[in-house]
Amino acid sequence: MHPACPHCKQSFEPEPGFYYGAMFVSYGINTALFLVFWVALLLIYPDYTLSLLLGILTAVVILSLPLSFRWSRSIWLALFVRFDPKAGNTLDS
Ligand SMILES: [Zn+2]
Structure with missing residues (x-):
């Protein structure tokens, strides 16, 4: 990660x-992923076992880690830093 934009x-x-604090955002993202894959498993394979569910969820969390890590940091930063479209405009400098 760059020290600055x-x-x-x-x-x-x-x-x-x-x-x-990005851990809380990551928790929310992972909870949403859990729910989506759990409902999908319920619809596709209603006779699933708990170990199958846990295996799928573990794989989903590990595979989505590079994205959810960056998204949670980006969302956390966006909560505290206001977007300024004029900042860093190369035409002005
Ligand atoms: Zn920037």
């Missing part, structure tokens, strides 16, 4: 430990 110079580490 190469375009607008926004710091990606506003303070030490800033991204601890």
